[in-house]
Amino acid sequence: MTKTESEAEHFMAEIGAEDVSIEDWSGSRPGKEYENYVCSFGITALTPKQLNRVADSLGVALIYIEPDE
Numbered sequence: 001m002t003k004t005e006s007e008a009e010h011f012m013a014e015i016g017a018e019d020v021s022i023e024d025w026s027g028s029r030p031g032k033e034y035e036n037y038v039c040s041f042g043i044t045a046l047t048p049k050q051l052n053r054v055a056d057s058l059g060v061a062l063i064y065i066e067p068d069e
Contacts, residue, residue, distance in 0.1 A: 001037055001039050001062075001063070003036060008038045017043060018043045019042055021040065
């Protein structure tokens with residue numbers, strides 16, 4: 001989760017993500033805590049630890065979902 005689409009694109013490029021989808025979710029939670037944010041989804045071979053390092057260095061929030069095998 002990032003503030004802008006360009007930040008999301010940069011993060012996905014840094015992690016070498018495939019099947020990338022970037023969506024503006026800013027309008028999904030109107031109210032006092034309303035913020036502009038963008039969610040990006042993709043597939044990568046990086047480990048959760050590697051993803052966290054990149055996310056921390058770029059200042060983005062990360063939600064990691066492990067695929068069913």
